[in-house]
Amino acid sequence: MNTESGRTSLLEWDRKRWKCWLHEQEASPAHATTLIQQIHRYGSLEPERMVALPLRLRHRLEHSFRATLPEIAHLRHARDGTCKCTLRLSCGQFIEMVLIPSAARTTLCISSQAGCALGCTFCHTARGGLHRNLSIDEIVAQLWLARHRLWPESAISNVVFMGMGEPLANLDAVLGTLRLFQDDHAYGLGCRRITVSTAGLVPGIERLGHSAEVSLAVSLHAPDDALRTELMPINTRYPIEKLLQACVRYAQRGLRRRRTVTIEYALLAGINDAESHAQMLARRLQGLPVKVNLIPFNPFPGSDYMPSAPEVHQNFFEALNGAGVVTTTRRARGQDIAAACGQLAGESVLREVFETQRSPLMALQGAG
Ligand code: SF4
Incomplete structure (x- = not known):
């Protein structure tokens, strides 16, 4: 729980936690729905305006909770409609989120950690190491800001945990966030509309499978352990066979036993893109x-x-499809603003970006 200034954020709690608090206040648990709606669906962080709640409760909210949000530090728009937003946390660290509109859906890619400890050699975020885990309210704030401040006109239909950080290394906060994202009175995102992407933390995959109904994407990037360990050091702890077994268990679990796990494979020239790699995969x-x-x-x-x-990309694609493996290609988005997968930068780079702006407001104004 993030209790900056000793006060819990209004964005932190799910329905169950609000009910407990209401019980402590000797107020009706039915107000939990009103609170969730006001805060998340309607974007109100001002208790005095929540007129559907008794005055006494509004005063308690005012004095016991905080309504602070990460600061919008920088905003960039790509030619293809992709937008990247840099947020500054209260501790001074930077995180990023990316809005990706397409004909079929509008996806928000969010961060779960400031930095990342896993050290994948192809990843920009990895360069700065891990600064810290994000709290529930800091993760929820990304969707809240996107919906209610930054892009209220673009109906965000999907959320992917593919920004900075490894979500399964911050699983308690991610699960708390998912409870709010999936609450019909908050953001109402169904299980197919949320994707958690992991570098392959097997125990986290198991726990996620038992605790939530969301889509899973696993970054593989190599067909054999030697190459994968070179690209992703986490492979020494959770080698490919163990990881794939965890994917199968994940797919077989869940309400509808219908989950297909997405295997992410970034093609790196001369490293993992030979026909022999495709055949082995x-x-x-x-x-x-x-x-x-x-x-x-x-x-x-x-x-x-x-x-x-x-x-080479096309040959790899055809080799997999020809072997009966369902394969798609992700269209590169936001390349001119470094908003694509693996390009979200670490704190040092972001600080440099931030400090070239005269003020956050100017950065925001200049972005349109
Ligand atoms: S690819 Fe993902 S897991 Fe690997 S270092 Fe980057 S953010 Fe971390």
Whole structure:
């Protein structure tokens, strides 16, 4: 729980927690629905305006909770409609979120940690290491700001935990966030509209499978352990076979036993994009309840890797599909503003961006 200034954020609690508090206040538990609606559905963080609540309760809310939000530090719009927003947390750390509109849906990509400890060698966020986990209210605030402040006109239909950080390394806060995202009176996002993406923390996959109904994406990026360990050090703890077994269990669990796990595979030129890699990957995934999403790699300054050539990408795609593995290609979005997968920067880079702006307000004004 984030209790900055000794007060809990209004964005922190789910319905069950509000009911407990209302019970302590000797107030009706029915007010929990009103509170959830006011705060999350209607975007009100001013208790005095919540006129559907008794005056006494509004005063208690005013004095016991805080309504502070991360500061909008920087906003950039790409030519393809993608928008990247940098937020400054109360501790001074920066995080990022990205709005990705498309014909079929509008997706918000959010962060779960400031930085990341997992050290994937192709990832920009990894360069700065982990600063800290985000609290529930800091994760929820990203969707709240997107819906009620930044992009109220763009009906956000999907949320993906693919921003900065490893969500399963901050699972308590992510589960608390999911309870609010999925509450019909808050954001009402169904299980197919939320995707949690992981580098492959097996115990986290197991716990997520038991605790929530959401889609799962797993970053694989290599068909064998030697190469995957090179790209993703976490593979030494959770090698591919164990990880795929966890994916199968995840897919077989859940209310409708219908979950297909998405395997993310970023194509890196000369590293993991040979036909032999595609064949090995197809053999490993044969018969499993998974589909593969091929990601064109987005290089960043100082990156050791380059994207595969389009014809290499196409050959890899055809090799997998030809072997019977359902495969799609993710369209690169927001490349001109470094908003694509793996490009969300660490604190040092963000500080540099931030300090080139004369003020956050100017950054916001200049973004349109
Ligand atoms: S790819 Fe994801 S898990 Fe790996 S270092 Fe980057 S943010 Fe962390």
